[in-house]
Structure formats: C-alpha cells, structure tokens
Amino acid sequence: MPLLHDPKITPEERALAQAHSDFLRLKRLLYDNISKLPSLPVVVDNLKKALESYKHIGVISLSIQTVALVELQYGWQAYDNLIIEIAQQLNELIGNVIQGEVVLAMEYARSDEFLIFCLSQPDEKSVTLEYMEHVSERLFKALNDHLGQYPVDSIYRKVGLNGGFAIITNNRVVRAERLIYHGLNEAKRMAALYESRRHTKQIETLRSIIAERQIATTFQPIIYMADLRIMAYEALSVSPKEAGFPNTEVLFSIAQEAGLGLKLDRLCRENAITNASKMADHYKLFVNVEPSAIDDPEFRQAQFVEFMQSHGIEPSKVVLEITERTAIKDYDIFLKSLKYFQDLGFEIAVDDAGAGYASLNSIAYLRPKFLKFDHALVQNIHKTPIKQQLLETLIDFADKIGAHVIAEGIESIEEFEMLREMNVEFGQGYYIARPDFTFPDVREELVNHMNGSQPKKP
Template identity: 35%
Template sequence: MRDTREVNDYLLESWLEFHDALREHPEIKRLLFDPVTGLPTTPLLFPRIESLLEERGEISLLCLSIVKYSKIEEIYGWKVFDDVMKEVAAALEGITGSELRDSDMVAELMISGNAFVVLLSPPRTSDQMQNENLLKLARRVEERVCLHLKSALDPAIFPKFGCYVGSSTVRHDPKIRLERIVHDALDRAMAQADSREANDAEERKARLQDIINNGAIRTLVHPILKLSDLSVLGYEALTRGPEGGEFERPDKLFKIAYDSDLVLKLERLCRHRALEVARDLPEGRLMFINIEPEAVADPELRDVMFSSLLAESDLSPSSIVLEITERTAITDFAAFRSTIEYLRTLGFSVAIDDAGAGYGSLQCLAEVRPEWLKIDISLVRGVDSDEVRAQLIESLVTFASRVGVRLVAEGIETMGELAKLRELNVEFGQGFLFTVPVAPFPADEDVRPQS
C-alpha cells in the first residue's frame, strides 16, 4: 500500500488537473455536477473511495432517497421538486460538523435524480465502523433532513415528500473491479432505504385503515357563487382527515388510499358523510360531491348509497352534482360513460373538475359531456395580468355557451381575478377571496370578498 502522504499528494495533484479540465471544458462539468444543487455526482467519489479502500480495506456510505407521495411535478411543476432537492442539499450541509463530519463527502447519485450519496470518512478510534453505529447514523441523518424540510418547505408541500436513508459498507476485493463493488454497495443502501419506505407505507396504510374504520374524517363546504351578484348557488363538499394530522390534506389522504388499495372504502365514507351534511342543505342550493373515477364503477354508488340516503334525507337528486375528479386516468370510457348515463337517469347532474389540468381532461369532457365544467385554478391564478390565461378562459366560455355547459372558476383569490372573470362572462366561481372551506353551512352574509 502507498503511504498516506503519497496518496494525498496524488489526489491533490489529480484534483488540480481535473479542476483545470473543468475550467477549460465546461461541458464536462455539466455531465458530472448536478445543475440544481451544484453537488458532484457519484463518479467523482471514486478516487477517494479507491484511496480509502487501499488504506483501510473498507469504507461506509449512506444513500438518501427522496420519495414523492403525489404527482408533484405534474401538479406544481419541476421547479418545486428542484427546490426540494436544494433544501436536502442544504440540510446535509447544515448537519456537517454534527451528524456528518467535515471530511465526509456528499454527492448526488445521478444528475437530476432524487437520491444523494454520503461517503463517510473512516472512524477516528477504529479501523472499521460497526454496523450498529452505521444504522444509528443513518436514522439520525434521516431525522435531521426531515426536520429541515419541514421547517423550510411550504406546509402544503412538505407532506408530499418522504426521506429515507439506507447504509452499506464497501469492502476491498482485488478480484472485482472497484466500480462494481461500489455500485453493489449503492444498490444495497438504496434497497435498505426502499425497505424503510415500504415499512413506512404499511404503517401509513394501517393508520389510514383506522381512520376509515373509525369514520375519522370531516366534511367542510366551500360556497360556489354567481359572480354577477355574488349570490350563493351551492357548495362543494370537501373531505379533510383528522385535524393537524398527516392525513388532513385530501391529496395526501387519497394518494395513500390509492397506494394502499383503500380508495373505494375511503370514497364510500366521504360520500356518506357528504350526503349526511347535505340533509341540512339550504333550500334551492346545490351540493357538489367529489367522485373519484374508480368509484364511478362502485356498485354501492349505483344501487345502494344514494337511493337509501336520499330517501332518508328528502334530498332530490336534482340538488346533487357529482363532480368527477382527475387524480387518476380514466382507462375505460365506455364503461365510465355507461355508469354516468345511468346516474343521469336518476336525476343527478355531472361536473368535470380541473378543466385545463390533469389526465386527458379534454377527452373526459368530450366523452362525459357534463352539465358543469370547473376551470382549474392554474388558469384562474393571475388571469387579470396574463393574456394567455385570459384567452384560454375566454375560449372555454365560448365553448360552454355553444354546448350548454355551465362554467365555475376555481381558486379565485383577488378582486382583480374576480373582475377579469366577470369581464370574460364566467358565470360562477369559488375561492378564498370569498371564504375558506368551513363547517356547513355558512350564513350568506359571511360569504363575501375578504379584504
């Protein structure tokens, strides 16, 4: 083995040469450094790994995997996920000197990926790191990164991510290429992180099952107004999980339900509660009830739930609007359309949510031919200062007028947006400008533009 001074001199000389090459050829840097975090990628760790293996015989590493619980980039755009990765890099830098040592090296597994690698420097008091201590370190790093993300990210964004850390040890073997040894260790560390995610998923499923079994959900309502005079047309029933808990937000609640194959059970509970609330629906008002695409084929939806509950509550089907959400793609439009037509014969009307976003909303519009169409918040936000958004909404107004569909603009938050939507002849709307979702049913005088 080379002595330590010789190795360090060699690494320093190699790094200086490499730095010069990067300066002369920036295209190389783009291939080896992540453009979002500025961190090196795994190949740049190999010289250090090789020298440590020659010196110590083994080294330890951590792999940190960032998991998306919902379709973050599809909903919010790729910049939001980039911001999360920047915060993870900042968290790892922030724990350097405590959980991590100054001589530990942090890299990304690959460019624009969702995983980080930490090459741990050798223990100070022994030649090797004990596996028990390595696992403890992985848990501490995981906890610290999660705490940082919770404080740094928007409260609406943080629950959509998970952070899991796995660990492994690389042992020198002269019979096997270094790259294969390292990649095998990385695979083992990632598998450990994936295993922790799987265990976490099982625990989340159990907690969600408890919520469903105990009926521990709440139904709030969000008023829908006629924009010309701000009279209340009706209300959208909105489900929330236990207040202050991980399942409070509906996107997380339904994402875990889909992942855990509990969506029909959850949907039935939400539907049941919404119709219970609708028993006190003010006369002449409508109740919009969200329906997942998968739940449209639920036999209970067709044959049991509505017939019994509506009979008990004296509700007329004409006062209920079934609002089709687009959390998942509709794969069989023929069967979907058949069920929708059956529900129409019972007297219900149909709305399509999030027009302008989601999975094939235009195809859904053409196939379902709803009575109501909700304009997605992504088009409404800033419509008063964005000509493209205004033109898109104007085209929807023209379309709705020609085919007899009523439009509802979602997510109105400013007086400027309200004024522009009125100018574009959008008939109905809802949003935080008027009120946040509240317990049913607010007094009309409380549903007014807020200062």
C-alpha cells in the same frame, strides 16, 4: 469570447474559446443547474479523503415519489421549483438537523435523487449506524413538515419523499469509488424495503380508517367571481393527521391498489351528506365521485336518495363531481349510468377538465353542468399568456356545450383579478377561503379588496 469559427481570431484565442466551451459543456454534465448541487462524480474525491480520515462515512439517499404523474399535471416548471425548494431546505438543515461534516450532491445532473453524505459526527468522530438512523429520521420529518405547510392542492403536497441510509466502511482491498457506489446502492435497497413496508402499513391503516369510519369532511366555498356570493360548497374528505397520508390523492391511490376504492368512496360520500345537513338550503353541494362508483349498487339504490332526504338534502341540490383518479373505460355504459342520476335531479361536474381522462371530446359526450379547471391552469395565469389563451378556448368550449366554468386553486389576488377579467363565472381556492369543518365565508381580505375596487361590468 470570440467565436470559434471566426477567421480573424488567433490560434491561441481559438484554443482558449474551445477550452471555455468544453468547460461549460462539462459543467452542465457534472452540476445540476436546477438544484445548484454537484453530481456524485464531482464529490467522489472528497468522499475518498473522508473515508481515509474517518474510516466510516454515512450516506442518505432521498428521492421524490411522484403521485399520479404530478409533473404532467403541474408542468416541469413547478416540478423544478419543487426540486429547488428541497435543495434549499437541505442546505438550511445542515448545522441544525444534520450536524458534523456534510456533503450534498445529486446522483447525476437533472435527476431528482438527492444524496446526503455524513462524513463525521459533530464531535468529529466516525459516523455510526445509530447516528445515521437518528439523522435520517429527523431529516425526513423536517422536510415533510416543511412541505406540509403548503396549500393542499399545490405540487408540494402531491409528492412523497422516500429514502434509506447506509454506512460506507473503508477497505483498502476494494477501490474507494466502488465502496461509495456500493454504499449508495445499499441505501437505495433499504429505501425500497422501507417503501414496501410503509405501503403495507398504509393499507392496514386505511382498512382501520374505513372500518372505524374515521374520515372527516371539510367544506370549501365556490363563489360567483363577479360579486363574491357563495354558489356552493365542495365537500372535501380528510383522513386523521396521525394516519400519515399527505393528501386525498394518496389516500385514494392506495385504496384503488388495495381494492378498497369503492368502500372509501361510499364512506366519504355518506359523511359528506351527513355533515352537509347543516348547510343553508340555497347552496349547492359538490360531492366527489369516482367514475367506478357510478355503477356501485349501493350508490344507485333508492336507499341512498332516501338517506340524503333524511338529512334534508334533495338530489337537485347535489352536484356529482367526477374525479380523474381512475379512467372511464366504457363511455357508453358510463353515460347510461350517469343518466340514471341526472334523471333523479343530480347535476354533473367534471374535475380537471382538459386533463387526464377528461379530454374535450369525452366531456362533450358527458355534457356536464360544470367544468372545473384546476391549479395547473390557474397558477400564475396573470403572467402566462399561453395559459390565458388556453383558458379562453376552454371557456368558449364550455359555452358551446352549455356548461359553467369553475376555476380551482386560486391562491393570489393577481390570479383572481385575471380570471375575473376573463369572465370566469365561478372560483374556488385558498385565496377565497380555506376548507373548514364549518361552512367558511369568503376571506375578509378579498371582501375588502372588492369593496375598494370598481364593480365588474357584466
């Protein structure tokens, strides 16, 4: 297409170029270039025709509920991939879960609000409230089941889906566009009401889980990257599947809001120690600890160490992994409390180093034995030079403060090999071994790969 300001082009060519430019600009405004779905204004005319034909149409509003600002944690590319995944799943569900005539759209371009308009039932009859309730339930179950297949530390497991539905009824007195937008607002109000009730139910469920001590513990190995020897196991807490909590982050987030954070932390910690009593003596045990729990009187009392020792576990065997779910408010007080545990022989690890509260300046004060870098940095590091440079800087920083580096969230052989090449000392992730209620060994696929490769030089 000739340039608009090229003096050699004719007025007709300039007009055509301007029209093309205007078209592309309008398309960017009306079509979502991530999900490849149209925005609501694009499909309004089709919805108006459906209202004329069927008298009633249904709408489902589906939004992504982010937990702990996952886009900041994983990056916008990963969040865009999540939107693409949901859009693809919705398209696949048409004709299966969602039958009849259906229109998919985004509320507006670059949003994360999906709209599913059901124009008719499979028999071409008008939709009913009962039909929309049935479709909505099946839709959300299918989407949650699909996202639940991904690794627990991936972005797909860190978000929740929320939504509501409504019936839009034709009324010749009211402008059709207004009816459609009123129906969408009604679906959103239903979603907000449902979310409030769901949250209340989650708190009740959490109280029951704590009271009945229904938290289970799985273990995932942390290995020497050079030769696959297991250095430690991290204890990971799991709620009952039927409780409906998608991951531990959601569980602890709700616990903090409900004032149950310390009780849940105590239960997880005690279960970790109890279940780790069967672990071989030469392994260390990583136990996640909320920053607020460091001042917990029940944690600081001698009874806890005695409880550990009664299960054959000495403090020198345990690494307290400080999580980033809640920020450290007063570092002077926190450091004094932390020193109490270090004097007893506990070692300290900082999770998600370089993110959240865990700024490098703060880490320098904590002087942990281990620094853990998570999925956000590790994912696709083999093809992301900027991540490689960042990791090199963090490794150099760890060396200067005398800490060992652990890379979490390793999910592919390419990531594993890049991290080895960069001399990352320890690794953890699904490619190495999935969490299990026993103490899993390194996956056979990785062992075979290492046996077939040249040993890494120190």
